[in-house]
Amino acid sequence: MDATEDPMIRLEGVGKTYQDGTVAVHELDLDVGRGEMVTLVGPSGCGKSTTLKMINRLIEPTTGTISIDGSDVTDADPVKLRRNIGYVIQQVGLFPHQRIVNNVMTVPLLHGESKAFARERAMELLELVGLDPALHAERYPHQLSGGQRQRVGVARALAADPPVLLMDEPFGAVDPVVRGRLQEEFRRLQRELGKTVVMVTHDIDEAVRMGDRVAVFAEGGRLAQYDVPAAVLGSPADDFVADFVGSSRGIRRLAVTPIDEALLEPLEGVSAGDLAAAIDIDATLEEALAVLMREDKAVLGVRRGPRFLGVLTPNGIHRALRESVRSAR
Numbered sequence: 105m106d107a108t109e110d111p112m113i114r115l116e117g118v119g120k121t122y123q124d125g126t127v128a129v130h131e132l133d134l135d136v137g138r139g140e141m142v143t144l145v146g147p148s149g150c151g152k153s154t155t156l157k158m159i160n161r162l163i164e165p166t167t168g169t170i171s172i173d174g175s176d177v178t179d180a181d182p183v184k185l186r187r188n189i190g191y192v193i194q195q196v197g198l199f200p201h202q203r204i205v206n207n208v209m210t211v212p213l214l215h216g217e218s219k220a221f222a223r224e225r226a227m228e229l230l231e232l233v234g235l236d237p238a239l240h241a242e243r244y245p246h247q248l249s250g251g252q253r254q255r256v257g258v259a260r261a262l263a264a265d266p267p268v269l270l271m272d273e274p275f276g277a278v279d280p281v282v283r284g285r286l287q288e289e290f291r292r293l294q295r296e297l298g299k300t301v302v303m304v305t306h307d308i309d310e311a312v313r314m315g316d317r318v319a320v321f322a323e324g325g326r327l328a329q330y331d332v333p334a335a336v337l338g339s340p341a342d343d344f345v346a347d348f349v350g351s352s353r354g355i356r357r358l359a360v361t362p363i364d365e366a367l368l369e370p371l372e373g374v375s376a377g378d379l380a381a382a383i384d385i386d387a388t389l390e391e392a393l394a395v396l397m398r399e400d401k402a403v404l405g406v407r408r409g410p411r412f413l414g415v416l417t418p419n420g421i422h423r424a425l426r427e428s429v430r431s432a433r
């Protein structure tokens with residue numbers, strides 16, 4: 105996919121200066137491809153939320169243009185526009201006195217669907233986001249955990265089947281373990297459904313794990329770098345980005361670097377006691393290392409489906425990291 109050719113979302117020269125003179129976003133150009141997931145990351149106050157809210161016109165830009173699927177958003181009726189863009193925020197904003205199923209049904213009902221259809225759709229969506237409708241549909245929001253409420257928020261945002269989803273720190277309020285699982289599941293769901301997603305986070309780990317591309321914002325709403333995770337980690341555009349991604353970026357790269365078949369070595373000569381269970385070639389180096397550590401082994405088998413391809417050694421992991429730093433430059 106070439107994200108630049110026919111983007112789903114295009115921001116051109118977009119700026120926002122608030123009435124008190126605060127420049128929240130400065131001359132921003134940003135394209136998001138169809139089906140792409142882009143993360144906006146940066147320190148507090150650098151204009152990430154403002155950028156997101158300009159896309160669905162919760163905030164009007166002072167300069168520049170924003171288009172979705174080729175149409176200028178300023179020409180659209182804001183209410184209609186927002187109905188066609190899913191929006192997930194940290195404090196989900198569920199209606200406290202409505203059952204979970206009714207919370208999700210709201211959106212299809214707003215679109216004029218029948219009650220029966222809306223209910224059926226809500227049940228499907230709850231299942232899709234990993235909540236058992238039989239257990240959770242009839243509960244009230246306060247009877248759910250924070251992570252479960254976040255799932256309901258995602259289900260509700262997906263209810264109108266919008267092509268675009270905007271998410272503002274959607275997993276910020278849940279504990280790290282639940283958060284990791286939600287991130288992983290959401291990413292799978294996003295790929296499966298082919299949604300175009302823009303997600304704000306202040307967490308660089310979350311940004312590089314989840315984004316196809318990462319936009320790093322600096323103070324004053326300046327876009328410091330916009331690139332694939334491996335490039336942001338491997339060759340930061342300037343000192344600000346280098347500092348922001350931090351000194352542990354070598355380690356972070358593990359999460360975004362796939363296992364390359366060229367790194368594998370033959371099985372011959374590896375003693376059975378050193379060999380960990382085989383992992384699929386689609387896994388990342390981080391997952392490979394996790395298996396090695398969990399099983400306390402030195403060498404890892406790698407397969408594609410049922411076919412055994414070879415073994416990955418610590419030496420191979422090291423080479424892969426070096427290679428991915430070089431290719432990101």
Ligand SMILES: Nc1ncnc2c1ncn2[C@@H]1O[C@H](COP(=O)(O)OP(=O)(O)OP(=O)(O)O)[C@@H](O)[C@H]1O
Nearest residue numbers: 122124126128147148149150151152153154155306
């Ligand atoms: N209504 C407003 N009036 C004036 N300044 C505002 C207003 N809303 C936001 N700002 C300022 O604009 C800048 C960008 O805010 P924004 O919320 O977009 O940042 P952010 O990157 O999302 O921050 P955080 O990570 O803390 O949520 C900040 O300096 C903020 O104080």
